[in-house]
Amino acid sequence: MSQHILSLHNVSKRFNEKLVLDRVSLNIQSGEIIALVGPSGSGKSTLMNAIMRTLPLSEGTILLDQTNILDYHNNKVYAQKVGMLHQQYDLVKQLEVVHNVLAGRLNRWGIWRSLLSLFKPQEIPLAQSALTAVGLSDKIYRPTTELSGGEQQRVAIARLLVQNPMLILADEPVSALDPVNAHNVLTLLTKLVREHNKTLIASMHSVEYAKTYFDRMIGIKAGKILFDLQTDQVTQQQLNTLYK
Numbered sequence: 001m002s003q004h005i006l007s008l009h010n011v012s013k014r015f016n017e018k019l020v021l022d023r024v025s026l027n028i029q030s031g032e033i034i035a036l037v038g039p040s041g042s043g044k045s046t047l048m049n050a051i052m053r054t055l056p057l058s059e060g061t062i063l064l065d066q067t068n069i070l071d072y073h074n075n076k077v078y079a080q081k082v083g084m085l086h087q088q089y090d091l092v093k094q095l096e097v098v099h100n101v102l103a104g105r106l107n108r109w110g111i112w113r114s115l116l117s118l119f120k121p122q123e124i125p126l127a128q129s130a131l132t133a134v135g136l137s138d139k140i141y142r143p144t145t146e147l148s149g150g151e152q153q154r155v156a157i158a159r160l161l162v163q164n165p166m167l168i169l170a171d172e173p174v175s176a177l178d179p180v181n182a183h184n185v186l187t188l189l190t191k192l193v194r195e196h197n198k199t200l201i202a203s204m205h206s207v208e209y210a211k212t213y214f215d216r217m218i219g220i221k222a223g224k225i226l227f228d229l230q231t232d233q234v235t236q237q238q239l240n241t242l243y244k
């Protein structure tokens, strides 16, 4: 029996009195590529932030790699398990690309090595190979701000490769991109996840992209799971109900 990389048991989250996640339970196996879909405000980002531990739960438990997420006392160890890709590529724009990529290594470096890295980047070959994987090997010393939106999202993916977590959460990773760049970034992201045997959960604004790139689709509405199916099993009627 394969082990679950992530399990949620009756996870609820309240903001003030408002129930934003309502007893969400799900199991995810290693290697799955999952789209989280649902209308704006349905709780997708809240769910991801709960898994990232940036938001405390109101009720329920989350197990990551068989361990309650609250039992990881060390943030560096946690960053080796799970990493996140945001909609607004949270890169330091003034720095050269190489620094943003190697920031993925901070969870393994001590403070001195991290500071030293600002003057003389450590582990250049690692950054170079991650940038090659995302097709940006020639941009390593460019100021990040000079890159296009699609390229910056690829830098953020290179940083994740360097971070090397087992689970990647992506919160609307392409909603700021035009269709061509969105296609390129999703193709790249899902390809790398497969090649490196990672697990991916991405909230997707577009159901079309979710259908095209993801194996499993979880529909969430008003904090509750409405369906959780292999993508080709999801019916138009279920999608209509989700967005109604």
Ligand SMILES: Nc1ncnc2c1ncn2[C@@H]1O[C@H](COP(=O)(O)OP(=O)(O)O)[C@@H](O)[C@H]1O
Pocket: 015, 016, 020, 038, 039, 040, 041, 042, 043, 044, 045, 046, 047
């Ligand atoms: N920090 C917060 N404080 C209060 N309410 C919040 C906070 N974050 C999110 N919410 C509310 O929780 C609900 C779910 O939000 P969110 O998880 O961002 O939805 P989604 O990502 O699906 O669009 C929304 O009603 C939102 O207004």
Ligand SMILES: [Mg+2]
Pocket: 044, 045, 046, 171, 203
């Ligand atoms: Mg959101």
